[in-house]
Amino acid sequence: MRRSPAATAALYTLALLVTLVSVFPFVYAITTSLKTGSELFSTSLWPENGSLANYVSLFTVAEQPFGRHVVNSVVVSTLVVVLSLFLGVTAAYALGRISFRGRGLLLTTILGVSMFPQVAVLAGMFEMIRALGLYNRSLGLVLPYLIFTLPFTVWVLTTFMRQLPKELEEAAIMDGCSPWRIIKDVFLPLLWPALVSTGLLAFIAAWNEFLFALTFVIDNNERTVPVSISLISGASKYEIPWGKIMAASVLVTLPLIGLVLVFQKKIVSGLTAGAVKG
């Protein structure tokens, strides 16, 4: 079915507007990252004499290996997402597709975990991290990050899992699938939109986490990106190195955009079309 020209025009206008509002600050960040010195305090959207100095300087401080930090962040975030999705999917299967007593209570409890403010759990988490010997290792951040990504993934995936047609699961059961196989071969392919969405959201959440990363890692080599950015320093105490911070922000946001571009292809509609009638 075709769209009318008016509708098409409206659609593209809206898309443009949404894009503009979304990326305007980012564009601003890019231009700022090209500015240096006093020009930073000017409101002009385009740098008069743009330079890549800010970018270069990011990689030239030996004590703050920005590249290394990006790698740390990638590893940590990826691990967090993989773990969350794995644990989330299995739990969501139990919570969404099997009815047993105490399901509602369990879901509420899981949700309860993310009802404490981050600072409140900071101290306890700090002790735990040290007790587990994960202190001062970027990989050690994976565990505390699960405290906010897990409840989220479990809940979202449970909701989505619940909406898949029952008959599909039954067909798989009749085909002799174990629950794990049902999840893997039947549900996962149909959950792609949900997986990608939650995965991206969890990835970004882990990628951007600051407080834990700041507190649990003090080694310069083990830091993650947000801390790294926050530690980017100007020449003196009160000077905020805007140009460099913006350059770093641009650099760490670009991979995320790439990630979205790659994975958004999996957010497609009609995955269950043709499965059942009724």
Place this chain on the structure above:
Amino acid sequence: MSRIDFQQINKRYGPSLPLTIHDATLTIGQGEFCVFVGPSGCGKSTLLRMVAGLEDITSGDLSIGGKRVNDLPPAERGVAMVFQSYALYPHMTVRENMAFGLKVFGADKAVIEQKVKKAADILQLTPLLDRLPKALSGGQRQRVAIGRAIVKEPDVFLFDEPLSNLDAALRVQTRLEIAKLHHDIGRASMIYVTHDQVEAMTLADKIVLLRAGEKVQTEGSVAQFGTPMDLYHRPQNLFVAEFIGSPKMNILPGRLIAAEATHAVVDVLGVAVTVAVDARRAKAGEAVSLGIRPEHLLHGEAEGAALPVRVRHLERLGESSMLYLDPQAAAASSAAVALPLMTLRIEGHASQGAGQSMQLRLRPEQCHLFDAAGQAFARTVELPA
């Protein structure tokens, strides 16, 4: 071993809902082909799904091959099922859909390939093997669902209206293939749900006719369990009599005049009709119902009691015609009661027209008789088994 035993199976979907299945007790022998029929919503799918293990059994025992399976997971019951709603894996091609069950089972690649190919040939799906379900027509989807079950060659087949979306030719052909499969595998039992009486009659070793509605709660779900000929010729009650056969049996209210061991005489709309049944358990004067199938009504000059009727309207089907008739009650009898239309089936092209009067003949050995509670009197003529 794939004998299936239902022992007083009950099913209730919710605590506040009435029983959906009530006291179902029946046995499907190994290698038998059993057809479930019954009105829409009577619980055929439910019963099937209980055999598959997809639905909890509220009470009663279900055993397959002598082993109680109430609590056995579906995978361990050795059954394959065609779902009424197809339940195809939407992200797999037709080929993958059919191969999946075998793959899970760990079958050899070549074997899978070959089995899928064969099933696809039978079901005329070969050109569609690489399509996703969403690009298939309704009938094609249904065929994929069938294919998925038959490649698995299980001990027990469960088919839930597997041919409802196929055209006549393909339906006959697939039906024959299923019969052949059943025959070839031999030891496999089949339970088959259908609304098509021809299918039921031709395929079944045994038919289970299930009740729907109020009476399930009082009289149980199973209205009759027997061979097709049993159900056609010896319906145990009015419900079965009316349900089996299309167009359905004509039922006329009557009053018993004489009740003998070999026959009864009934006053139907003022005409005395003789029926070949053992009516000893009833007494003259009782209200009864007389049943006769449209294809057994004779018209014009023939022996038997003559019932005057008038043609209301008629349908021509090509090879036969269907006449819908108003019985013309004799003035004396209960004319107040609105009588149902009667149906008469005539071979070939009917020459009658609406409004025309006719005389219907009812042969004693073609008539059925039911008591006031709807229970049949045993027929005394010799009937095919």
Place this chain on the structure above:
Amino acid sequence: MSRIDFQQINKRYGPSLPLTIHDATLTIGQGEFCVFVGPSGCGKSTLLRMVAGLEDITSGDLSIGGKRVNDLPPAERGVAMVFQSYALYPHMTVRENMAFGLKVFGADKAVIEQKVKKAADILQLTPLLDRLPKALSGGQRQRVAIGRAIVKEPDVFLFDEPLSNLDAALRVQTRLEIAKLHHDIGRASMIYVTHDQVEAMTLADKIVLLRAGEKVQTEGSVAQFGTPMDLYHRPQNLFVAEFIGSPKMNILPGRLIAAEATHAVVDVLGVAVTVAVDARRAKAGEAVSLGIRPEHLLHGEAEGAALPVRVRHLERLGESSMLYLDPQAAAASSAAVALPLMTLRIEGHASQGAGQSMQLRLRPEQCHLFDAAGQAFARTVELPA
């Protein structure tokens, strides 16, 4: 105004796929009841969906009430549709599902209430009105889908196999209700897809038989468009002859011996059979196919050419029996060719058994004749319209 015109409609699902619908040209008059039949996957649903506006028309013109609607959105076409896959709103109760279409038109609450109630009564859904679709049986869901369409009383009804999951009794009843509805609304046109020939024959003013497979690309989708009696008695080609009628027409290979204006004589398996057709456009010696419906075959002593056959197996359906027969070719004729089984339908309970020999009689006025290309010769007997 609800006349529907198809002008050389084509449909192609993908650039690399063959045409699904090819050159469909037909006209459904206002208030006419048109039935689409054809093998599974022939494009019935596609055609229906094009009328509804859910599927783009690749080329050709579709008009409703004289207005070209190719680019009109579905909402503006004044149609109601019963989907093959039901397409119920999963979050609405049965009542809400049926009421939704009316509610969006801002119909009065009381009116909606009453219409829904009436439809529910007809479809025996009253006790289920407050259930969600997921707690319904297959047939019940289908009935909800029908209910949803009929409450809307639109100009054009589109039914895609609306009765496929209903039992015989309910099916007959619903069919009659649909017919009644059609009659009552009067000006509404209906397009109805079915696999049930009885339905097609009894409901249709016109039948469209669609082709499937290769021949669609060369000969177009529409195999024949006409009244039910046309298709039954005057099939234009072998495809139609074989498709219409169940069990399907027996087709025997033959060779023309004599070709007259009033009849032809054909050598069939060594027997000379006379056929009442105008065969002038053919020449003696040509290969032809002789067709005769199972219900038209006579057996035992009767007039007409006698064909020796042996019973392969038989099916008893209660009111009639189906015999599957091996033609016994005369030694002289082409015994090498494997001949298809022939079907014979016998009223009542057949007394024959497998292996028994019989003589079949073929009456000239019951036979059809087709040329080598499958085109029928016009029959010269008087036939019902």
Place this chain on the structure above:
Amino acid sequence: MSSKTRTAWLFLAPMLVTLLIVAAWPLGRTIWFSFTDANLNDMGAARFVGLENYFGEYGLFANPNHTEGFWLSDWGISILNTLQFSLVSVLLETMFGLGVALLLNQEFKGRALVRAAVLVPWAIPTIVSAKMWGWMLHDQFGVINAILQGWGLIDAKVAWTADPQYALWTVVVVDVWKTTPFMALLILAALQTLPKDCYEAAHVDGVHPLRVFWSVTLPLIRPALMVAVIFRLLDALRVFDLIYVLTSNNNSTMSMSGFVRREMVDNGYMGYGSAASTALFLIIGLATVVYMRLGRMKLSEDA
């Protein structure tokens, strides 16, 4: 235990164990501390004080020193601020999220890019984006004032983050900008899993698109929408860094989390701060329960 239930627990086990490892100690400890007078300076000296931190003389609630009434105490103000902020921002985010998701659900050229672009606000680390907005909203050299002045929408430069009149709403706007993608992405995923055929039915029925949205789409995506809103609500009720960076930790814009942080970290009152966080936990729990009740959300509903 039926085998199904066993399977359920088996599949839950890894997640539950992980969550237990991760959360049990920190959370339990916080709740425990809320009943003590622990001080960050010397945790070992913590004494059990019962409900002192909640209802004692200097407790969160029923503090007799709150001469101007509870709602004017720092804690009271932070509760009000947080509720105000959460309600408005979640509401706006839900609406915009829905809109953006519906847009992204359409087929059009460049959709992939727009999808990526929409996620940008979420992808920029909060510490950066908050500062960035702070910079952009700067009254003197901020680009927002420059643009608005350029378009003639305002005539004097507005101190967005400083003026108490605007501060909270400025934070709301930035929060909406930042977290709408979260909503949009989750809603988009929900939209993509909708059954197509009942849309066709609605189409044929001639239902107006808005009506379809209201009567079909919305009910069908409701479960996912509810979950998205819950998590947004949870986040919003715990809001801290955005307010902290944008407006500093002024009383008039302080959030509950800000209060917790101030008491716990800046002031070192572990016990009191823990009590505040536990109270915050309870308030969030209450809000969630109220929300789930209002939304008639069923947790144990079957597929």
Place this chain on the structure above:
Amino acid sequence: ATITISCGSVGQDFEFCKKTTEDWAKKTGNTVKLFTPPQSTTDILALFRQMFAAKSSDLDVINVDVVWPGMIKDHLIDLKPYSKGAEKEHFPSIVANNTADGRLIAMPWFTDAGLLYYRKDLLEKHGEKAPTTWEELAATAKKIQDAERKAGNADMQGFVFQAKAYEGLTCDAVEWLWSYGGGNIVDDKGNITVNNPKAAKALNTAASWIGTIAPTGVLNYGEEDARGVFQSGNAVFMRNWPYAWSLGNGKDSKIAGKIGVSALPKGGADGKNAATLGGWQLAVSKYSKNPKEAADLVMYMTSKEIQKERAIKGSYNPTIPSLYQDKEVLAAAPFFGDLYSVFTSAVPRPATATGLKYNEVSAAFWNATHDVLSGKEKAEASLGKLEGKLKQIKRREW
């Protein structure tokens, strides 16, 4: 032994730190690891306290803000045994600040004090002198601001300072209070003195600037915001720390060479000049595994040579009075000499008196001040409330 030191994250700091520690390491045969603390002072403190609470030995030497000693004294070792009297060379006020319960818990490293920056060129142009009282400042600022605005620079502001609700506002407000003789919130004995008419006058005066000579935006300004406005040429006066000097005179600065610096004005004719004391110390964590080496490093880094070098190369204010007469030092930063009295007489915030509760006191104070500045309340009312609040914070003792 390996010593981990936290000594600043900003570029120059970091460079110095790196170099000096390396020198020390070479000299003593130890190894040094640098820890980069967060930028914000609040964050650094939070992090340290977190680590102290966990008795973490991951940090040996830490940098300590001038207001911290009271709050973290329990976690720092006494440096007396290692200092060998070296602390006597430093400003006594700072050493006193760093002494708790008779223990020397930190060594002064560099100091800081609030200064008034002004536009020499503009003052000259409009025939004004650098103001000596706040009242003069207000008048001058207003005059120049209005004149400049009329002349086309619509964005010209009279005075910018730090009035965001954060520690910086406490610094600014302490200066106002002190300059009007309004005391120092809490006196040395721990008595709450803030609710007095002079303090109220000070705050009301400051409040009168908002919207007249200062933009409303200052209510959310930190150091950089103020510097941004000043350095882009849009402000006549600015209150800031010494760091703004070198940046303001930087190559790309619009106002390079046009900046004047003076002590902050007095509160009225009979007021005092007041500059809030800032600056950093170095200390050794009690949980350090190598306190001896760590203390040695601290002593080395706070030694005269190192402070001199830092003063010359980075214009860090030394904490050793003799260095303010050092020719090399004065050559590099001439205003060290001019403003020597400012640095020696800088007003400390009431951190020692309030000890652990300093943060709380400061927050209450800046909030009360912010309320006055933003016009929510009059100073009298606000200070009254503040007093109540401070009493509540104090409870029985600080």
